[in-house]
Amino acid sequence: MPNSFNAKTTLQVAGQDYEIFKLDAVPGSARLPYSIKILLENLLRNEDGVTVTREDIDFFSNWDSQAEPSKEIQYRPARVLMQDFTGVPAVVDLAAMRDAMQALGGDPRKINPLQPAELVIDHSVQVDHFGSDDAFALNAELEFRRNQERYNFLKWGQNALDGFKVVPPDTGIVHQINVEYLSRVIFPKPLNGVTQAYFDTCVGTDSHTTMVNGIGVLGWGVGGIEAEASMLGQPVSMLVPKVVGFKLTGTLKEGVTATDLVLTIVDRLRQHGVVGKFVEFYGPAISTLPMGDRSTIANMGPEYGATCGLFPIDQITLDYLRLTGRSEAQIALVEAYCKAQGVWHTADAAEADYSEKLELDLGDVVPSLAGPKRPQDRVPLTEMASHFPAALAALKKERNIPDKGPAKATIDGEEVEISDGSIVVAAITSCTNTSNPSVMLAAGLVAKKAAERGLKKAPWVKTALGPGSMAVTRYLDRAGLTEPLKALGFHNVGYGCTVCIGNTGPLPEPVSKAIADNDLCAVSILSGNRNFEGRVHAEVRMNYLASPPLVVAYAIAGRIDIDPYKDPLTTDAAGNPVYLKDIWPSQGEVLEAIKQNVTTEEFTSAYADVFSGDARWQSLEAAESQTYDWPADSTYIQNPPYFKGMSLDVAPVEDITGGRCLALLGDSITTDHISPAGAIKPDSPAGKYLIEKGVDPKDFNSLGSRRGNHEVMMRGTFANIRLRNLMAPGTEGGVTLHQPSAEQMSIYDAAMKYQAEGTPAIVIAGKEYGSGSSRDWAAKGPRLLGVRAVIAESYERIHRSNLVGMGILPLEFIKGDNAQSLGLTGTETFDIVGLQNGEAKQVEVKATATDGSVKTFNAKVRIDTPNEVDYYRNGGILHYVLRKLAA
Template structure:
């Protein structure tokens, strides 16, 4: 490595020397935001005159806050974080690359993570059982039975791949485990007889990797394919972004939670517009803002659209590291390094140069929910009674849903009435809030006060508690709040994401029948971060995000259409009405519960032997082998990405004679594109599994089968709420094959086009690919033969993933879209002028069935030179494999 600026220095921490690269060696660096200082140190340490040059370093130090991003840098994160839904296909690809490397005459052992890679199994547990003391054990047993093949494969990866660690199932949610245990904040790395110290940074295969920004670790979500490339030593190619400074002042009012704060911030930043930008929090309120609140805000980065939402390192950070049982030597390193690099935050810290700034007085935050289908649609709690009828009417009009009135159902021998607005799912779930002691203990205190009044959740509500980590269970137990939560139906159902990712499990049969028979618009309320339609449960049309204590309160009410400040939640057994104020804890009560019950012991005991797993995990046996012996499995299959691959690369070709597979509107999320949720027997994926001898009761979820490309390609574009404008009046994965105009599933049409030798494209509106960073939202379309997507705009991660799978992302010019151009999807498309992927724009010619031709320009969204290479090679993985095999 080169050190042209003489930045290398030695830092002595309690008698231990660390090699560091000093930021003050670079003139002008002191004015940079914290996030860009982290990137600058990364460049200093990796200067090699090839991927990182002195001019790259100086250009970053001279960053112009107002300039549009144009400077590309090669960034090397310290580590890669994965969860099992996205991690399994990543490890499948590594195993397939080992096979391909062997076929090309290379050494398969070259295929290893070159950066530390850590995977937490947390996305597989489903809420089949709830409301009982044995719910956790029963769900865990089902989880292992359903996922035995996947877990066996991951255990092979842990043994065969160097630098790859797995946190077993039933331990915690990935992002919570990341902040409570895995993160170093400052990374000590033994290297050739010395130890380097540098900022801990990470990329993750889940968009909520951003949560780690709460403890001062720069991290964000990437697609699985980009993460794999990073693991294999490839830098992340990125443009130096704009940085939005968000100033926090004041203090939260009584009765306002961290969830209310984050929903307000999401609302503000979405309105401001921060897609593709870094957000950095600063201001006098930072010094008094607890870590739980910081990580809650950072977690929701994808919801406000930013790449990340970073908090500085300060005394609160050190206190949190100490609380969670980090080694004292590591804590001393964090403090000494940050002070030596000039990034230690104090209340009177100088303000950095920002591209734009916003400000929020925490005293202005009010209790809120968000919904019914987007996390940025905040509704003040005082307005819910008027908001819901309007939202319901709009949904019924949009979906042409008839009004049939309430339905009767028998629950536990009691006849109940379920109607539009009835809450049928109430879940304390997801890393957003389960990592935050203030809202988790507040939920327990609400339950305690409610139980004392003899209250229970409404009988039609499916209640669940996913604690996020074993530490949460320990402090709830210690506070005496576990039993009150159980009394309200909030039993521990598993340490995983559960409802927030759609692993809600089935609704009770009488509830399901009432909804289906009466076309009811039932509601879920959850403490998660995503409420996109169709995500939480296929039968639940409206979904609201709320704080954990509000989830408990609404579970008692059993309906969403009330004003909790004026209307009673329910009636107590003594006949008296019970209002929200009767069961809501004071902030003093919450603070006392935190002080008395959240101690270092809860965390050290929870993570004492985190990689060992329980008896079920330990009983899984795998053979020691350098390549994977692919079984005849419906969970894990060798993907076809490298079939017939050679070391030679052909020039990127224009696209001729393409057909439109789907014509889509605005805000098509990766949930709409990527296979997720349950598998229906009559769907293409269900039919495939039945042909393979799988009983429908053993289908498991689409997410759990991400290691089988045959299942996943059949589930691509199959979301029940997808609306393909080529097939008006339909929902789900339906299209019209061209030119026959025959209706069929998108999968069947794609296979027919492949048999005909016809490439396909997708037309879409604004924010195409928003939501979670799902690699199968790009892999699936690639396997269906999609060569290009033409959209009005893209979410950052998905656009990158499309390039990473060799799909061409194109953008309509400003003011144009499919509708303004009169495109119906029945045309035949020619895309010319690609110039071996170096063109900035292309010409698209759309020939209608009557022979008329519409011609328009589209912007090429291959944004960096590295991406040009990836696209030419057919994606990141072939590019990396060819380089390693050459």
């Protein structure tokens, strides 16, 4: 391998030699932001004269922080992280590729992760049971019963695929386990007789992979398709981004939490605009910012729109690694390597050359929530009482929801009144906050003070506590806060993402009936990172993000439209009003609880046998075969048709002619709208398919749990109950009008008709198409429905990449154009002309109306890199990789 800059040298740490590639071998590297230094080291180490050249590395000597990104590099992350919703289809694809490799005459064993790949099963547990001591055990039992086929399949993958590890279910949340256990920070790897040391870097099949940036590990979410290619040794093709430096000063005031800080940062960065950019946090406050707060901020990178939000490595990082039980040898390597590379952070560290700068005084942060349907819509706590009525009125007007007034319901023998603004779900959930001892212990202290006053949650509130990892349970137990949380209804419901991803389970029947009978706009409050409409629960229209202690307080109040500074949450047994200030812990109390109860023992005991699983996992049977024996009658795992009829030859890309619009969509269409997720309704295309296969509706499980079966997933694509297709006004859900018949039907049925007719399908959308969580099925589903192209005003970064990865053409309206300005109705026939075998930067779109008139407009081709051209020509990234390996 070339070593053009003579960067290779030896670092000795505690008697062990490590081969490293020194950054200071490249002139001008000292001024680079930390994240750019990580990219530079990656190129130095992987210089091969083909994918990484001397010119690629030399670019960083004269990196212009102000220039628009134009330099493409081939970046190789150290490892790949997956959760089970996105991980199962990734392993399905690897199994299908093994079959395809065999059919092409190759060795199926070549299909293997070439980079470490770790999967954490955390997205399958649902909150069917809550508010009782046996909730965790009952939910875990249901989880295994529902998902045994998937879990058997994952155990096959663990046996058959080299370099692939699975953390079994009921252990913790993927991103929290990544921070608390999996991350190396500096990666040691035996290679060619030596041990290399380099920056730990990570891509993951979940957008909140960004959480790992809190401990100084550069990582972000990619589509499952891109992650699979990375596992198979393909570099991530990317443009060297702009880097936004975010300076933090001051300290948080009394009563302000890390959640309030991150919601403020999300608000600021969304206003500034950081899509496609790296964000780095620096400034004097960094040296006092606990690791829990750093991880909370890094976690919500997707919410503020950045590729990542990176923190430096410093003494606090080392202290955290020691707290969480990393070895002293690993900790010594981290310190020595970072100091040798000039990236060790101190309070007086020189400021890097950032592209843009922002600054926040932590003293300006105030307690806040965010909602009712976007994480960037921050609302100061003092304004909630006035905010909610306005938000409610706007929603009712937008959705034409009648005002029927409150509803009566009988819950556990008590008659109660439920109305608009009633909180029906209160959940401490999501790695965003469960990774942070300060807010988790604060929640426990709020519960303790409330229980001492004899307070209870409002009877109509479904409560849930998803601790995030077993370490959290251990320190809550040690602090004596588990029982007070239970007294308020916050029993452990499972170690998984639960409510934050919509695995909320059913509402109590009286509550559900009250909402339905009176068209109520009920509310959820959760300590998560996503609150898109329809995500938390199909029956809950308005959702607010808040810190764990506020979740507990609002569960007591039972209503969102109060000012907790002026209005009492409730009254105690003596009839005295109880205000938020009466049960809110001081910062001193929280810090003392951390000092006394969050110890290394909690983490080492929690992770002692992290890959072993419980007796249920250990009893699962898994074949030892090199290719998977697909069970013909499985409704969970099926061999996808992506490689059917594939040959080694690549056919030229042809223009798209005679296309029909499958859906005409507005702004902010998220992957939750596109990708199959949530409950399966019996009368939906997916439900009808399962019933035909003999599955009882009570055993449907969720769409996410069936991501390994393309037949279910393609039927659930564009089926979100809140999707509004402008072609079918007055409807919600996966409804469209087939053209030219104008017959109303499900999007799935229309897609099947178009395929039978040989008609290519397209989708037209507004701004921010594909925002939200990275979901590979948001691209796989449309591909299987026959979608050949999407024309949108703008795209979310990961989703655009995923579309290309599945061979779908992403087009962007020229600035100033959109469907409305061009008068597009979706009834037209579309021709997309001038693709130039995938190399075109702009194409012409001809829309022929039913009366024969033609509108012609240009659209930008969003195939952004040469690698993506290759992927598109091959019909997708997996086809490209398979052909390379088979050849």
